[in-house]
Amino acid sequence: MASRPRTLYEKIWDGHLVERREDGTCLIYIDRHLVHEVTSPQAFEALRISGRKVRRPELTLAVPDHNLPTTARLDEKGHRIPIADPQSAQQLAALESNAPEFGIRYFGATDIHQGIVHVVGPELGFSLPGATIVCGDSHTSCHGGIGALAFGIGTSEVEHVLASQTLLLTQSKTMEVRVEGELSPGVTPKDLILHIIGTIGTAGGTGHVIEYRGKVFEEMSIEGRLTVCNMSIEGGARAGLIAPDEKTFAYLKGREYAPKGEDWDRAVAYWKTLKTDEGASFDKSVVIDASTVEPTVTWGTSPEDTVSIGGKVPAPESFADPSKQKAAQASLDYMGLQPGQNMSDIEVQNVFIGSCTNSRIEDLRAAAAVLKGRSKAPGVKWAIVVPGSGLVKQQAEEEGLDKVFIEAGLEWREPGCSACLGMNPDKVPPEERCASTSNRNFVGRQGPGARTHLVSPAMAAAAAVTGKLTDVRDLS
C-alpha cells in the first residue's frame, strides 16, 4: 500500500485505520471531538443509561454556540443573565453539567475561549493537521483548512465516539478542485468557494472528499482556507482538505493545545509529509480558472444559486434541467425576485457578519476596512457583527474594530452562531432580505420567510453602507 502514490485524504485515512471489517467498513480512530449543546444531550444520556464512560475525555472539547443569545451575558453586577427560551436554556444547562460529569474540558458562555465550535478548534490548536476531527454539526468540514480530515456526524455517532473514540465508516472517493491562476484584487476566499459551489453544484462532491489544490490556496491565509473548507458540505462533499504548509505551522505554533517543544518539531516533520503524492489519482477532478471569479452572491435558496455581483437574476428557463427550472422558480417566488433584475439593485434590510464561515479576525478586518469612516444606509434596519469566539472578540477590540462597526451603526455582539440559523433570538424577519456571510441560504434558515443572500464579509459591509447588494470594488 505504501508504494502506491496516495492522495492526502488516503494518507490520513490509512493512518487512522484501526481495523477493516469483511464487508469493507472500517473502524477509524478519531483524534478530536467537538461537542456543542444541540446534538449532544441524548448521547450523554445514552452513556449514562448504559453505564459507559468517555474513553478519552482529553480528546473532546465542549462549547455552547448554537442556542446561545449573542446579547450581553452578564448584568451590571456581573451575574449571568438567564436565557429566556426554556428549551435552549435546558440544552445549555445539560452541556454545562454533562461536560464535568464526563471529565470533558468545557468553555461556558462567559469564558473568553467560548465561541463557535469550528472557530474555537483551530484557534486553540485543538484541531491539528493530519488529525481526524468530528462534531455533531455538518460544517465540521471547516477544519480541513488546517489539513485535518474533519466531518459532521449524528447524535448516535456522537455517542459512539464518546464511548469508543472511533467510528465505523466506509472510505469516500477523492475529488480534486484545482484552481489555476490568481484571484483578481478584491476577490476573497468566500467569493471563490461560492463560485466553486456554483460550478460543481450542491451534489458535485457527493460521496467524495474534496482536496483544494493550486497556488491560490497556497497563498491563501489560514482563515481563508477555513472559509473554503467550511462550505465543502454545500458542494455535497463530506469533507474538504487543504494540505498543511508553513503558513499552517506558523498559525498553530504556540496556541494553547498545539504541541510544544520536541513534540512540535516531530509533529511539523510529520505534517510536512501530508500532501498528495506526485502521480496520485483522484476519482474526480474539476479545474477552475481563478481569473474568472468575481465577487459572488447568491440569488436563490440553494448555495449553488450563485452569480457575480455584476450579473442578473437568472430566468428559470435558462436552466437545461427541468427539475432545476422548477426549483429556480420556487426560489425566485420565495426570494421575491424577478428574472433579469440586476443583482446590484437588490435592497437589503438586514446585514449579518458572522458564522463559522466568516467570523474570524481577518473577516472582521475586511468588513471594518470597508466600514471605516462610513455609515449604515437608512434602509438597513438591523446589522450585526458577531465575532466567532471570545478570543476573536478580544483581538478585534484591541485593534479598535468594534468602534469602527459601532460608529458605522452596526451592533457588536457576543460570540455564537447567531443569525446563521434560526435557533436563537437572532432572526431575520419574514420577507426581509439579509446580506449574510453565513453558509446556507435555505428556505427559513435565518428565520421563517427570511431571504438570505450569501456574500463575503467585505460585500456584507458594502451592502450595509449602500443598502443594496453592492460590488465592494465600486466603493473604494
Place this chain on the structure above:
Amino acid sequence: MDPVREVEGRAYPFGLKNVDTDIIIPAHWLKTISREGLGEGAFEALRKDENNVFDRPEFAGAPIIVAGDNFGCGSSREHAAWALLDMGVKAVIAPSFSDIFSGNAFKNGILTVALPQAAIDRLMEVAETDPISIDLENQTVTTPFQDRFTFEIDPFRKHCLMEGLDEVGLTLERDSAIAGYEARQTGEMPWYAKGTALSA
C-alpha cells in the same frame, strides 16, 4: 440495550401508509435533552382525534404497532425511534420501512418486521381483539388463531437484537484493537494523544 427475543402482547392496529417521522414525532419535540419523555409527543397530531388507536384503553402499553407501507419515511431524526421506545413499542410490523428509520430502530433495539400486505391485513384484524406474538429466533409472527407468518431479517441484526448488542457495545468488544492503535499512536505521534490535557 435490552435483548429482544420474543415480543408478545397487544398490537396497535394502525395500518396507515407512508407514516413519516413528522407524524411519529413532530419537529417541535427536537429541542429536547432526553430520549425519555418523547412518547408523550409520539403521533401527537393523530392523537388529537379522540377515537385514535393509540389512546384506546385496551391498547395501553402495547409493545407492537401494525402499520402500512413505507413506515418511517422523511427526515433522519433519531427522535422517531426514541419516541416509539418511550411509548413502550418494541416492534413494528409493516409491508416496508424507510432505510434510515429501520437503521435508527435497530440502533435503539426496536425490531422492524416486514410482511406482505395480505399478512398485514390479517394481523390488523386480529389486533383489534387479540394479542400477537413475534418470535425472533424462529423469525415468525403468530396469532392465537394458528396464523403463522415467517419473515426475513439480516443475520447480523438478528444476532445483535437477540444478544442486546448495540453498535457501541459491538465496537467496544474490539477494545484490544483500539487500545493497540492508541499505544502505537502515543509512541509515534504523541502530540495527537495529549488533547486538552496539554493546557497552559
